[in-house]
Amino acid sequence: MAKETASASTELKIKQAARKIFMQKGYAAARTRDIAEAAGINLALLNYYFRSKEKLFDIIMLENLQQFIEGIKEILNNRQTSLEQKTETIVTNYINLLTQQPDLPLFVLHELRTHPKEIISKIDRDKFIHRSYFMQQIKDAAKERKAASINPLHFLMNIISLTIFPFVASPIIQNIGGLNQQDFNALMEERKKLIPKWIKAIMQKK
Amino acid sequence: MAKETASASTELKIKQAARKIFMQKGYAAARTRDIAEAAGINLALLNYYFRSKEKLFDIIMLENLQQFIEGIKEILNNRQTSLEQKTETIVTNYINLLTQQPDLPLFVLHELRTHPKEIISKIDRDKFIHRSYFMQQIKDAAKERKAASINPLHFLMNIISLTIFPFVASPIIQNIGGLNQQDFNALMEERKKLIPKWIKAIMQKK
DNA sequence: TCTGTGTTTAATCAATTGATTAAAAAATTT
DNA sequence: AAATTTTTTAATCAATTGATTAAACACAGA
Incomplete structure (x- = not known):
């Protein structure tokens, strides 16, 4: 239970951060590292959840x-x-x-x-x-x-x-x-x- | 004379190519190699004429x-x-x-x-x-x-x-x-x- | 023709960046 | 508490890419 809410919240955090960074800089200029940092997580975790920048986008x-x-x-x-x-x-x-x-x-x-x-x-x-x-x-x-x-x-x-x-x-x-x-x-x-x-x-x- | 017209025309060619590529892809996604290729010249020549991607932009x-x-x-x-x-x-x-x-x-x-x-x-x-x-x-x-x-x-x-x-x-x-x-x-x-x-x-x- | 200046290229560098991997940490189950 | 699974991280890889360098080329004037 705690697991699911935790993963759901990190997934949401990443998506919110991604939305923010993508909208600010556009797809090409947005770096996955920026998104990870904005979400307060590690770069690898982003790829763990969403496979790739393009999938997330x-x-x-x-x-x-x-x-x-x-x-x-x-x-x-x-x-x-x-x-x-x-x-x-x-x-x-x-x-x-x-x-x-x-x-x-x-x-x-x-x-x-x-x-x-x-x-x-x-x-x-x-x-x-x-x-x-x-x-x-x-x-x-x-x-x-x-x-x-x-x-x-x-x-x-x-x-x-x-x-x-x-x-x-x-x-x-x-x-x-x-x-x-x-x-x-x-x-x-x-x-x-x-x-x-x-x-x-x-x-x-x- | 032929020198100057040549350089003027290549400069123009680069600018026209840059305008095209930049407008198609945006600054971040536009690669200097794309621009050079579209202009029919070498990548180094682009930097010779315009110093950098940003200057050209x-x-x-x-x-x-x-x-x-x-x-x-x-x-x-x-x-x-x-x-x-x-x-x-x-x-x-x-x-x-x-x-x-x-x-x-x-x-x-x-x-x-x-x-x-x-x-x-x-x-x-x-x-x-x-x-x-x-x-x-x-x-x-x-x-x-x-x-x-x-x-x-x-x-x-x-x-x-x-x-x-x-x-x-x-x-x-x-x-x-x-x-x-x-x-x-x-x-x-x-x-x-x-x-x-x-x-x-x-x-x-x- | 030789010299010098401006032009062009191929090769290479160095930094960035998306993605992976292997291991540690945390959580869940038994 | 041990075992197993899920989550997270640090370190690293490989590809891309902007930029540089040194050498070749073209062409003007002497």
Whole structure:
């Protein structure tokens, strides 16, 4: 019993340390020694638990992607909420997540480029976003209502662009605007209410 | 004479190869041997011309940043063009640039995180964006016209987010939408006209 | 043609780094 | 408490990689 909790906790410690180091430095620049040190354990122990750096990375990356995807899966397919409500929930959820883990999107996107596309195919294997009720609502809004006709893909791109990109480009934005971390977070907090408004304005038939 | 052109061309060849490899793999994963091979020269020659991997990287990165910044400097300070015209020009220019070099923004942003902030401070040393005529126009529009009051920083973030992020996230977007490279480029081409419209809609006083 | 300067290469070095191994330590079982 | 299994470590290996060196090469001017 004590054995299992001990091993479970060291495994968790390693994973947490790995997540931190990988996200800070990226896969290539992250050294297994850094991760071991951050986890407070020996380098050999890391390989004992996870076989190799790449195996460990795959696990971390998969968990990150799930965090990204699972977080919006039920939102997109909720039949009870309007398009406006979904937008607001998505924006709020992501801004909350990224305020806690600002390095997450850049890490995922960068490694997605470099690494073989095995990872990419895992993202949306069954095209659930494409088939989601959310997508149907966008199409319907364009037809039934007086909303402007818009490619649903543009619509989705707009929401995630407006929400995520500021975090990706935060070093530049903070530099341009002369903002410290707190100022920046406050600005992102503002966007929780602004982005849904803007999205609505975009949809308005001109 | 032949000597100088030869050395100039090899220097250029190395830089072009370095830009390619660095952008594909990132600084840490890019090997100097890869760059040398891509340039069709010997590894030692690379160090003969540029002293070290880091020196070469600094040069490439600086050129990339300049490409990014210089491209909008005169646009932002043009006293003859309206806010709408500036928006359209910025969007068109960046979409053209990124269609040619889709890896550029992710590379810059990723390395900006990892590397010491010396680089960051070079981006907008004299705060020219903040002082630009463009920024003044945004403030004026909010006051004088009937436009909605908007933090100029939000305005700027919106334009670059809507323009640049789709390129950064293109692997995901192409996967979700089931798009090949040509489809994706066509979608980005559409955005040249759409984004200015959307920005205008956002500015509209509701 | 010879000399000197700049260019290029092959070979090698030294440091880093992912991974392994064998042994010690701790925990669990009998 | 002894035996067995699991966990942890120190030491080491082997491959990679950025960088250097010394020698060969090209080419200009004398």
